[in-house]
Amino acid sequence: MDPEAFLDVANQVIKLKMFPFFDIAHSLLAALAVREDLGANAQAFSRKHPLACWLSTMLVIFAGGMVANGLLGEPILAPLKNTGQLLVGTAVWYVVFYTPFDIGYKVAKFLPVKIVASAMKEIYRAKKVYDGVGHAAKLYPNAWIIMIIIGTLKGNGAGFTKLIERLIRGAWTPTAMEFMQPSFYTKASLLASIIFVLDKKTDWISAPHALVYFGIVIFLVYFKLSSILLGIHDPFLPLENLCCAIFFGGIWDSLAKILGRGQAKDGDSKDVKKNN
C-alpha cells in the first residue's frame, strides 16, 4: 500500500465523527453485555425492575467517563449532559430488552451485526483512550501514571464498574474484581495508553502521530475480530508469563525450590499466619 495513501487513511480515521453511529454500536454491545450478565434471568428481571435495568445499562455505557471524572475530581454525572448519547443509549436499551417477540435482541445477536458493532466499538475505544490520556495530560502534565490510569479506565470503564453495575441489580460478586483477572480489553487499553503517553511526552516514537493512532486502532480491531471469529482470547498471555517469570519471582522461586528451600518457605508463611 502506498505510504502516502496509508497516512491519508490514518488522518481520516483520527477525525472520524463518533456520534451517532459509533455510539449506537457501543450502546448495543453494552446492553447485550448487561442482558447476558443477567443470564437466564434477563427476561423476568427486565420486566420486574426496569429502573435498575436501565440504570445499570447506562452505567455500562457511560462507565469510562464517570469513573475517570470521579477520580479526577470532576462531576461524575457530567457525561449524562450529552443528551444525544443518552437518548441513543436509552433507545438501544429499549430495543434490546423490550421489543415484541424479542426481535431486537435476536437481531443484535446475529453474527454479522455483532462483528460490525464490535469493530466500531474498538475504533471508539481507541478514541476514548486517546482523549483520556490527553485530558489527564492537560491536568497533570508530568504525572505519567495518572495519564495511563485515566486512559485505561476510559478504554475499559465497564470492566471496573462491573461490581457497582451488578450491585444496582442487587447482586454482589466481590471476587469478580477486574484487577484480579484483567481482561484483554483492560490490557489492550493499558498498552494503548502507554503508547499514547510515550508518543505525547517523549521523542522515542518517530512515526507521525496519526500513524500511531491508526496502528492502535488496527491492533484493537484485529484482536477483537480474531477473538470473535477464531477464539483467540488473550494474545498478551505468553508475554505476561515471561514477565512474571523474570520480574515477579518465578525464576527465584524455582531456584529456591531446587535448592531445597521450598519447605522452609512454606514454614515461613505459616509463621506469618500465627503472628496475625
Place this chain on the structure above:
Amino acid sequence: MDPEAFLDVANQVIKLKMFPFFDIAHSLLAALAVREDLGANAQAFSRKHPLACWLSTMLVIFAGGMVANGLLGEPILAPLKNTGQLLVGTAVWYVVFYTPFDIGYKVAKFLPVKIVASAMKEIYRAKKVYDGVGHAAKLYPNAWIIMIIIGTLKGNGAGFTKLIERLIRGAWTPTAMEFMQPSFYTKASLLASIIFVLDKKTDWISAPHALVYFGIVIFLVYFKLSSILLGIHDPFLPLENLCCAIFFGGIWDSLAKILGRGQAKDGDSKDVKKNN
C-alpha cells in the same frame, strides 16, 4: 377557599424557614430510622459502638446533600459545614439513643409526635427537591436528566445510602438496593423533580410557580399521612403496572405466550446461559 388567599398561603410556604424546627423533625425521623433498622439489637449496639451509631445517623441526616455533591464534583463533606444542623442532629441522636429510661425514644415514637414530624419532613423534602433541581439547573442548564437525578437524590438521599449506612455499622445487605424496589419516597421525589423541571424549563405548566410548589407539598404530606394513618403505602402502584404492561413488554409477552412461543423463549434464555 378564596384563590387569592390560597396563593398567599402558597407564597408563605415557599418562604418558610427550615432551621431549626424542620431540621429537628428531619433528624428525629432519621435517628428513629437508624434505631429501627438496628432492630432488637439497637440498645446493645448504641452502647458498644457509639461512633458507628453517630456516623450512620449523620449519614442518614445529610445523605441527600452528600450524594448530590459527590455526583456533581463538589465536596462530599460540605453539608457538615452547617454547624447548626450538625448540632441539632447530634442532640437529636443523643436524645433518641441515650436518654435515661429511654424517654427520648418513647416520646419520639408517640403517634402525634411522629405525625407532626413526618408532615414537617415532607415539607422539608419538597424544599430539598426544589433546591436540588435549581442547583443542577445552574450547573447544567440543558441536562434535564441530571436535574431529575439530583432532585430525586436530594429528596430521598437516605434511601440510596442505605447500603453505606449499614456498612458503617458492619452490616452488608447488597440486595436491599433502592433501585430494585424504589420506595414511595423515591417515586414521589422523582415525580416532584420532573414537575419542577417542567415548570422551570418549559411553558407547559401555566399555574403560578408558588402554586406548583404548594401542590407538591400538599401531595407529599397527604400521602405521608395516609401512609401512617390508613396504611396506604404506594399510590403509584396501579400506574406503574399499567406502564409496565404497555411499555415494558407486558402485552407483548402475553401475546407471545398466547401464540405458543412461551416455550421457545425459555429455550432461548437457556442458550444464553450456556454461551456464558
Place this chain on the structure above:
Amino acid sequence: MDPEAFLDVANQVIKLKMFPFFDIAHSLLAALAVREDLGANAQAFSRKHPLACWLSTMLVIFAGGMVANGLLGEPILAPLKNTGQLLVGTAVWYVVFYTPFDIGYKVAKFLPVKIVASAMKEIYRAKKVYDGVGHAAKLYPNAWIIMIIIGTLKGNGAGFTKLIERLIRGAWTPTAMEFMQPSFYTKASLLASIIFVLDKKTDWISAPHALVYFGIVIFLVYFKLSSILLGIHDPFLPLENLCCAIFFGGIWDSLAKILGRGQAKDGDSKDVKKNN
C-alpha cells in the same frame, strides 16, 4: 532539659523533610501490612496477581490523601502526581514481595528495622494530621468537624480504606469496618486533630505552636514503641469506658436494671423487631 534547647528541637522536628526517608519507612510498613493481611496466601497471591497486589499496596500508601481528597471534592488521583513517592512506594513493594529468597521481607521484619520504621512513620503521621487540619481549615475556616474528620483520615487513611483495599484483592469483609472497632491509630489521630484544631482556632492552648506539635509527635512515637515492645495496645480504653459509662447510657442502664426495668427494656426491643 533546658527549655530553650527543647524548643529548638521542637522547631527542628516541625521542619523535618519527609522525602525520601520517611516515605520509605511509611511504604515499608504499608507493604508489610498488605503482605500480612494476605496471610499464608501472600507468596502465591503476589505471583499470580501482581497488578492487584501493587494496586492495593499503593492504595494503602496513599490512602489518607486519596480519601481526604475524595471527601473534599478534589481529584482522588492527585496524590499519585508525586512521582518521587510513587517510585519509592513501588520499589519498596517490589523489595518486600519479590526479592530472591525473600530477603527483603525478612530484613523488613527484623525487629530493629521495624522499630525505626515505626517511629519514623509516627513522625510522618503527626505531620499528615497537621497538614490535613490546615488544609481543611483553609477550605472551611469555621467547620471544626470537617477539620477533625480530615485530620483523622489523613492520619490513619489505610484503616478506612481497608475494605476497598481487600476488595481490590477480591476479598470482601464488611464487618471489618474501622468505625466499629476504631484502632489505636484512629483514636490517636482523632485526638491529635482535636488538639491541632484547638491550637489553631482558640486561645485555650498557651504553649508555643512548635511545642504542641512536638508533644503530639512524642505521644505517638511513645505509644507506638510501647505497643511493639511492651504489648500495650490501647491506652485510650479506660478513658473510653469511663466516657461510655457517663455519657452513653452505662449508668442509666445499670440504674434501670437495678430498678427492675431491665426486663421491660428487653420486651421493648422485641416490639421494635415485630414492628419492622
